[in-house]
Amino acid sequence: GILADATETAGQHKDAYQVILDGVKGGAKEKRLAAQFIPKFFKHFPELADSAINAQLDLCEDEDVSIRRQAIKELPQFATGDNLPRVADILTQLLQSDDSAEFNLVNNALLSIFKMDAKGTLGGLFSQILQGEDIVRERAIKFLSTKLKTLPEEVMTKEVEEFILTESKKVLEDVTGEEFVLFMKILSGLKSLQTVSGRQQLVELVAEQADLEQTFNPSDTDCVDRLLQCTRQAVPLFSKNVHSTKFVTYFCEHVLPNLSSLTTLVEGLDIQLEVLKLLAEMSSFCGDMEKLESNLKKLFDKLLEYMPLPPEEAENGENAGNEEPKLQFSYVECLLYSFHQLGRKLPDFLTAKLNAEKLKDFKIRLQYFARGLQVYIRQLRLALQGKTGEALKTEENKIKVVALKITNNINVLIKDLFHIPPSYKSTVTLSWKPVQKADASQKRASEDTTSSSPPKKASAGPKRDARQIYNPPSGKYSSNLGSFSYEQRGGFRGGRGRGWGGRGNRSRGRIY
Numbered sequence: 001g002i003l004a005d006a007t008e009t010a011g012q013h014k015d016a017y018q019v020i021l022d023g024v025k026g027g028a029k030e031k032r033l034a035a036q037f038i039p040k041f042f043k044h045f046p047e048l049a050d051s052a053i054n055a056q057l058d059l060c061e062d063e064d065v066s067i068r069r070q071a072i073k074e075l076p077q078f079a080t081g082d083n084l085p086r087v088a089d090i091l092t093q094l095l096q097s098d099d100s101a102e103f104n105l106v107n108n109a110l111l112s113i114f115k116m117d118a119k120g121t122l123g124g125l126f127s128q129i130l131q132g133e134d135i136v137r138e139r140a141i142k143f144l145s146t147k148l149k150t151l152p153e154e155v156m157t158k159e160v161e162e163f164i165l166t167e168s169k170k171v172l173e174d175v176t177g178e179e180f181v182l183f184m185k186i187l188s189g190l191k192s193l194q195t196v197s198g199r200q201q202l203v204e205l206v207a208e209q210a211d212l213e214q215t216f217n218p219s220d221t222d223c224v225d226r227l228l229q230c231t232r233q234a235v236p237l238f239s240k241n242v243h244s245t246k247f248v249t250y251f252c253e254h255v256l257p258n259l260s261s262l263t264t265l266v267e268g269l270d271i272q273l274e275v276l277k278l279l280a281e282m283s284s285f286c287g288d289m290e291k292l293e294s295n296l297k298k299l300f301d302k303l304l305e306y307m308p309l310p311p312e313e314a315e316n317g318e319n320a321g322n323e324e325p326k327l328q329f330s331y332v333e334c335l336l337y338s339f340h341q342l343g344r345k346l347p348d349f350l351t352a353k354l355n356a357e358k359l360k361d362f363k364i365r366l367q368y369f370a371r372g373l374q375v376y377i378r379q380l381r382l383a384l385q386g387k388t389g390e391a392l393k394t395e396e397n398k399i400k401v402v403a404l405k406i407t408n409n410i411n412v413l414i415k416d417l418f419h420i421p422p423s424y425k426s427t428v429t430l431s432w433k434p435v436q437k438a439d440a441s442q443k444r445a446s447e448d449t450t451s452s453s454p455p456k457k458a459s460a461g462p463k464r465d466a467r468q469i470y471n472p473p474s475g476k477y478s479s480n481l482g483s484f485s486y487e488q489r490g491g492f493r494g495g496r497g498r499g500w501g502g503r504g505n506r507s508r509g510r511i512y
Contacts, residue, residue, distance in 0.1 A: 017045050021055045028064055035059045035070040039077035053078055057090060065099060072105045079113040079120075088113060088124025093132065095139040111147060118151075118160045126167040138179075145182045149189050161192045165201075172209060177229045180209060184233045196241045206234040207246055216254035218261040224271070225264060227255070231278045243287035248342075251279045252295035256302050276334035280430055283341035296342050296349050303335040307365040327372050333406045333431060336413045344424040351421050363418075370414050373407050380404045405431035 059071035210230035
């Protein structure tokens with residue numbers, strides 16, 4: 001009563017305020033009143049600021065959930081001047097609450113102080129991300145990844161975005177794979193990083209995380225998963241102005257020669273096809289490459305492995321007992337597309353860099369593959385003839401539709417290479433990618449969307465681009481429909497206290 005009546009002269013009634021502070025040690029009724037009045041008169045007693053904040057924190061940890069909720073709801077009133085980062089730090093720690101109503105109050109309180117002072121609030125959040133307990137760190141990162149995009153432009157100024165980038169770089173020195181994916185989502189959503197130079201910065205961050213200087217070990221699942229995880233994050237950032245050269249070079253020099261030895265812990269993932277698909281997607285945006293001829297040769301050699309020679313025939317024209325080779329169309333689509341993209345940069349590779357015997361051998365393989373291709377294309381068209389709408393949505397027909405895209409793509413690319421001299425002019429859309437419209441402005445808009453929007457969280461099921469594998473064995477359709485998520489879980493930076501599996505131990509208990 002005394003303080004409420006005093007209004008402007010409330011600061012002269014220090015004893016009355018002290019009684020309210022002491023109320024936190026009383027019963028439920030006193031605590032409820034304290035939770036309400038400590039913040040209400042807080043501004044009048046700067047000399048009691050520490051005691052007041054500590055008293056409110058005691059109420060935030062009370063056994064009575066209604067008292068806790070009231071205390072948390074009022075916390076933003078303490079966020080003035082130098083106290084704001086501390087309040088942000090406290091609220092970040094309170095994100096560990098398992099009570100949904102309480103958790104929502106903490107989120108709302110953080111958002112309200114964000115609008116008062118974004119940098120101060122971020123200071124509290126990042127302090128806990130760098131030093132807090134695992135559960136607090138995890139929830140603080142999720143808060144940033146879901147809430148930052150909801151804040152208006154007047155809050156998310158250029159200065160605030162620069163602060164987020166600077167602090168994020170500190171965190172990225174030691175993250176798990178899942179955390180890395182979330183930080184890429186946070187950073188790629190920042191307006192200042194949606195420019196060409198911004199995307200370039202993000203690619204450099206990913207390249208650093210991928211550690212492209214290290215020796216590649218195909219039997220180390222951590223090493224393989226880290227490379228794939230990083231490459232998946234980089235792919236949407238590449239464009240005609242932001243080049244993939246560093247990644248393509250690393251894949252050609254280190255990954256392709258070890259393709260058959262790659263190992264992964266991800267169940268049901270065709271790791272070799274996954275690598276080839278990523279390489280194909282990146283190859284369109286490769287800039288000038290230092291060892292182009294040598295890397296094209298590695299790509300060419302790997303392509304030959306999947307393009308068999310025709311089986312020998314007996315004198316009477318019958319097959320001499322040899323089995324028909326299995327044509328792996330999904331692999332060949334990726335390798336042929338990558339070779340076609342990089343071949344444009346060295347168009348005389350097949351004619352001037354290979355000897356006549358090697359070129360003849362390649363043409364025979366191409367011809368044999370093309371023959372098998374025509375058979376499958378005819379079979380697929382026949383099987384899909386007249387089918388529309390719902391009929392095309394059955395699992396079997398979905399596979400056939402994708403198979404037809406794959407075989408048509410290979411057909412177009414082979415025709416190009418049969419030209420004399422070989423041509424690299426045709427354009428195809430990779431079978432797992434949405435078809436681009438020919439209109440240039442739409443094409444550019446689509447590229448901008450791809451490169452600047454944050455990667456969407458993939459669901460557990462085969463959503464986003466469920467990647468179909470089509471390896472028809474001896475005239476039958478493969479029913480193997482492989483799906484993958486762009487966000488396989490894992491961790492980065494082994495040896496920094498937080499490897500792929502988890503992070504270093506942290507101190508426990510309240511550290512307000």
